[in-house]
Amino acid sequence: MDSKINFQIKKMNKKGQVTIFIIIAILLVVLLALIFLSVKTYQTGVSVEKSPYITIESCTKKAVEDAIKKIEINGGDVNTGFSVMYNNINRSYLCYTTEYYKPCVNQRPKLIEHIQDEITNYIRPQISDCFDSLKSELDKRYESIEMGDMKVTTTLSPGEVLVNIDRKFKMSNGGNNKEFDNYKIAVVHPIYDLAKIAAEITNQEAQYCSFDTAGFMTIYPQYDITKFKTGNSDTMYIVKDRKTLEEFNFAIRGCVMPPGF
Numbered sequence: 001m002d003s004k005i006n007f008q009i010k011k012m013n014k015k016g017q018v019t020i021f022i023i024i025a026i027l028l029v030v031l032l033a034l035i036f037l038s039v040k041t042y043q044t045g046v047s048v049e050k051s052p053y054i055t056i057e058s059c060t061k062k063a064v065e066d067a068i069k070k071i072e073i074n075g076g077d078v079n080t081g082f083s084v085m086y087n088n089i090n091r092s093y094l095c096y097t098t099e100y101y102k103p104c105v106n107q108r109p110k111l112i113e114h115i116q117d118e119i120t121n122y123i124r125p126q127i128s129d130c131f132d133s134l135k136s137e138l139d140k141r142y143e144s145i146e147m148g149d150m151k152v153t154t155t156l157s158p159g160e161v162l163v164n165i166d167r168k169f170k171m172s173n174g175g176n177n178k179e180f181d182n183y184k185i186a187v188v189h190p191i192y193d194l195a196k197i198a199a200e201i202t203n204q205e206a207q208y209c210s211f212d213t214a215g216f217m218t219i220y221p222q223y224d225i226t227k228f229k230t231g232n233s234d235t236m237y238i239v240k241d242r243k244t245l246e247e248f249n250f251a252i253r254g255c256v257m258p259p260g261f
Contacts, residue, residue: 059130063123075250091251104254146170156192194248209255
């Protein structure tokens with residue numbers, strides 16, 4: 001009888017020890033999680049105070065990516081103007097004529113510069129809002145925050161979009177001043193390359209009423225170019241980067257034959 005009681009007591013002790021170990025393990029996990037979150041929050045606050053560049057960079061990249069998505073779908077414009085609706089997409093005419101037999105007239109002879117301006121005009125107010133939000137956050141920790149006028153420029157180059165922001169941002173606290181005035185932010189994207197191809201297609205359509213997609217893709221296999229006619233004699237082009245799968249859509253209307261021809 002005593003042996004049975006001793007066995008049960010030992011069994012209960014083991015269960016109790018296991019329960020204690022489980023509770024301790026749970027408490028350790030919770031404690032580590034709290035420490036991790038505290039460190040992360042502290043590091044975020046420190047990084048923002050150390051340099052507003054981190055916040056402005058993140059904000060700018062998102063705005064640029066949003067702008068490019070619209071530009072790719074619409075054919076060079078954030079908001080389409082002179083365009084045609086096809087498959088529920090408004091595609092800008094990069095080359096157009098109203099006359100039969102006549103080659104089209106290039107509507108965007110400076111397509112790269114136009115896209116740069118479109119991106120700049122789209123991202124400028126969003127970047128300004130980000131600066132305002134950053135100032136509101138740092139106002140709680142600094143005696144004064146000074147911001148100057150802002151100038152934003154966008155430059156497209158092979159494989160990337162470079163945004164340059166000129167704006168004085170000064171943080172003062174007890175005689176300790178930190179000042180920043182220039183932000184250079186690069187966004188990796190093939191929009192420049194896609195737009196260059198679109199410009200070349202447009203130039204050849206304006207001159208020869210045609211573009212040899214098969215020949216181009218033989219020389220530049222990294223790109224895929226789709227070309228198709230619609231029922232109203234428009235030609236739709238899709239220029240695609242095979243690696244990134246980014247696409248640039250646009251429309252052409254030129255050398256149209258009269259009905260019944």
